Amino acid sequence: MTPPGFSPAFDAEFHDLLRWRRDVRHFRRDRVPGPVLDGLLATACLAPSVGLSEPWRFVRVDDPARRRAVRDDFAHCNARALAARDGSDASDYARLKLAGLDDAPHHVAVFSDNDPAQGRGLGRGTMPQTTTWSTVMAIHTFWLAATVAGVGVGWVSIIDPARVSAMLDVDPGWELVAYLCVGYPQDPSDTPELQRRGWERRAPERQHWIER
C-alpha cells in the first residue's frame, strides 16, 4: 500500500491541532453522538504500545450513581489539596476550576492492564512502567482525535485511584491512569486555562532541552 503524503497544508493544520488541543473544564450539556465517541475510542487504539500489548482499557461511566460517587471523591480530594496550601497560594488554588465532572455529558475512565497476556512481555523486563506509558499514549491519541472532531477532553487526576477503581468494579489488576470528562467545549481557546487564569505559564521550549 502507498503511504499517504503529508502536504505542507496538512503540516500547518497538524500544528494548529497541537496548539488548540485543550484540557477542557467547561462543557456544553449536549451529548456526543454514539458513533462519534466510538470512533474516537477506536482511533485511540492506534497508539503505540510496548510489545504491541495494547494495555489500555476504556470504561465509559454512564451510571448516575457511579458518576456522582466519582464527583464526590473529586470534591473530597480537591478540598484536601486546598487545605494543604496556605496564604495567597490557597486563594489562587481556590479560584481554579479543576474538573468538569458536573457538566460533561460523558465520563471515560482509562485503566492500564499492567500484566497483559498480549505482547508476551516484550519490552517490559527492564521497564515495567512501559504499559502505563502506552496507555498514556492512547489517551493523548484520543485527545487529539477528539480535538479534530470538535470534542473537548478534560483529564481529572484529583481523585483517589483505589476508591475510584472500586466504584467502577473493574479488574483489581488494572491501574487507573486517567478519568476523562468528554463533551463539546463551551469556549475553545489556544491558551491553557491555567495560563489564562494566571496560575502558570508555558515555558520557552528551549528551556526543556539540554545537550550532552
Ligand SMILES: Cc1cc2nc3c(=O)[nH]c(=O)nc-3n(C[C@H](O)[C@H](O)[C@H](O)COP(=O)(O)O)c2cc1C
Ligand atoms: C497527567 C495529567 C493530569 C492532569 N490532571 C488534571 C486535573 O486533575 N485537573 C485539571 O483541571 N487538569 C488536569 N490536567 C490538565 C492540565 O492542567 C493541562 O493539560 C495543562 O494545564 C496544559 O493545558 P492544556 O492541556 O490545555 O494545554 C492534567 C493533565 C495531565 C497530562
